[in-house]
Amino acid sequence: MVAVYDMGCEAVNDIEPGKYCIIVDAFSSGSLYAPHFNTLGLKCIHVQSKRDIKLVASTFKGKDFVVHYQYNNDIESLVNTLKQYNPLFILPGFHTSVFLAEELGTRLNIPSNSSKSTQIRMDKFLMHTRLKQRGLNYARGFLVNSRDEILTRFKHEFKGKPVVVKPSNSAGSDSVFLCKDGNEVVRAFETIISEVNAMDVVNEKVLIQEYLEGTEYIVNSVTFQGRHIITDIWRSDKIKSNGTDFIYDKTVILEAEGDVQNELSTYNKQVLDAVEFTFGACHNELIYTERGPVLIEINPRVSGGHLPEIAYECTGMGQIMWVRNVISDLMTGKKVEKPVHYNLYKKACSVCLISRHEGIVRGYKNLEKIKSLRSYHGMDIRVGIGERLVKTVDVWTGPGMVVLIHEDPKVIEEDYKEVREFEEGLFDLE
Numbered sequence: 001m002v003a004v005y006d007m008g009c010e011a012v013n014d015i016e017p018g019k020y021c022i023i024v025d026a027f028s029s030g031s032l033y034a035p036h037f038n039t040l041g042l043k044c045i046h047v048q049s050k051r052d053i054k055l056v057a058s059t060f061k062g063k064d065f066v067v068h069y070q071y072n073n074d075i076e077s078l079v080n081t082l083k084q085y086n087p088l089f090i091l092p093g094f095h096t097s098v099f100l101a102e103e104l105g106t107r108l109n110i111p112s113n114s115s116k117s118t119q120i121r122m123d124k125f126l127m128h129t130r131l132k133q134r135g136l137n138y139a140r141g142f143l144v145n146s147r148d149e150i151l152t153r154f155k156h157e158f159k160g161k162p163v164v165v166k167p168s169n170s171a172g173s174d175s176v177f178l179c180k181d182g183n184e185v186v187r188a189f190e191t192i193i194s195e196v197n198a199m200d201v202v203n204e205k206v207l208i209q210e211y212l213e214g215t216e217y218i219v220n221s222v223t224f225q226g227r228h229i230i231t232d233i234w235r236s237d238k239i240k241s242n243g244t245d246f247i248y249d250k251t252v253i254l255e256a257e258g259d260v261q262n263e264l265s266t267y268n269k270q271v272l273d274a275v276e277f278t279f280g281a282c283h284n285e286l287i288y289t290e291r292g293p294v295l296i297e298i299n300p301r302v303s304g305g306h307l308p309e310i311a312y313e314c315t316g317m318g319q320i321m322w323v324r325n326v327i328s329d330l331m332t333g334k335k336v337e338k339p340v341h342y343n344l345y346k347k348a349c350s351v352c353l354i355s356r357h358e359g360i361v362r363g364y365k366n367l368e369k370i371k372s373l374r375s376y377h378g379m380d381i382r383v384g385i386g387e388r389l390v391k392t393v394d395v396w397t398g399p400g401m402v403v404l405i406h407e408d409p410k411v412i413e414e415d416y417k418e419v420r421e422f423e424e425g426l427f428d429l430e
Contacts, residue, residue, distance in 0.1 A: 017084075019042060020043050020085040022047060022087050023044055023093045024091070025097030026044075028059050030093020030094050031059050031061050031064075031093065033323065035061075036320060036324040037327060040328055045085060046060075049097045056094060075103065078104070087110055088327075090105040091281075092300070098301055102114065113300060117276040122298075124169065125143045128141060136274060137293060138294065139209050139296070141208060145193070161211070162211040163208050163211055164177065165192065165207070166207055168203075175191060175192050175394070185208070192206045215287070216288075218251065218286075219268040220234075220308075220319050221268065223279055223280060223282065225336055228272050230342070231317060232253060233256065233265070234253050236285070239354075241354055241392065242354075242356060242391045242393055244393045247393070250350060250351050251307070253347065255344050257341055263288070268284055281301060283301065283307075284297070305395075310348050310405070314348050315344055315345065347407065351402040351416055353423055355391055357391070359429030361385050361430075362385065363385060365426060366426050367426070369422050373404070374411050376404060377405040379403070380400050383399045
């Protein structure tokens with residue numbers, strides 16, 4: 001049986017085959033797809049991969065879908081149910097959905113990425129193994145499942161040099177540790193192993209990987225008809241805070257062209273080909289090192305953190321709009337026109353708020369001061385009154401973000417500093 005739940009969706013009466021598309025886990029930025037597809041005359045079907053996806057459940061917009069199916073581990077039943085709609089394509093909306101979306105797409109024989117290579121795109125060890133096989137820059141690492149093994153790898157393979165220890169399949173800087181000695185390596189391993197990570201997956205193995213020194217970047221893209229379109233490139237600044245090494249500070253959108261951007265774009269397309277990414281949006285994180293760009297991780301779904309909306313404001317397009325255009329061309333049989341590069345009409349900075357305190361939120365301060373900044377565009381506060389504020393250790397424990405957009409980058413930089421000053425007294429705690 002396939003469970004059908006009322007999630008605020010409309011009811012399906014007469015099915016019109018060929019008028020439907022499927023989005024799996026339409027959460028976070030994935031919730032932006034359906035409204036755009038609806039404008040193309042498509043009816044959107046929602047599939048939820050897990051019963052409870054707490055981190056982002058509130059971002060689901062049921063009104064944009066005609067029906068909602070809850071996957072209950074019976075893939076054959078779900079495939080047979082979805083076949084009746086003769087869907088045009090399927091897309092993952094959130095990181096949790098990639099395995100199911102690609103399995104369904106392959107079984108339904110509709111545009112999607114092949115389930116035969118999903119593991120390569122999702123496993124942080126296997127993706128680098130594939131890059132090594134293809135002669136591309138990669139991060140050296142090993143999967144381990146014991147305390148003794150990780151210590152041996154650290155001492156003999158990395159010669160005691162700094163390493164990163166993290167889950168092999170998670171997201172949002174979840175449980176990512178920079179370790180400089182054996183004790184730190186062991187502590188990181190014991191923190192990660194056997195725990196349920198942010199993607200609701202048990203960490204059966206732990207990845208120990210070389211530490212890549214350099215500037216971090218995000219390269220977002222959309223792929224269709226064998227072509228990779230670079231939709232937006234960002235510099236991602238991280239800092240040390242609250243005992244962790246990789247707290248997001250700010251993310252700054254960059255011009256499409258430049259010496260570094262050109263190298264990032266070329267390398268990113270080679271990575272996408274290497275991991276057999278053929279359809280949809282992809283969000284990749286890279287480090288620009290002394291040897292050039294090196295992949296951190298592939299995320300075979302649309303970027304989160306409001307980046308698609310910000311990119312739209314700054315470029316007039318972005319991932320969501322490019323996917324919409326790709327689907328429009330798919331429906332009409334047109335060939336997708338590939339741009340030379342995107343144009344950056346405005347500058348932008350996404351400031352990740354960082355909590356260094358804990359307590360119950362009684363109210364907010366300084367909100368109006370932030371809103372009065374010249375480059376202020378929007379704010380997302382994720383901790384409500386009466387809820388508990390925790391110290392920020394990764395993306396998921398960040399209390400919110402402030403988006404700054406302006407034609408003058410100097411104005412944005414000044415306002416960024418103001419946000420950091422106002423941040424300290426932002427939450428009134430019990």
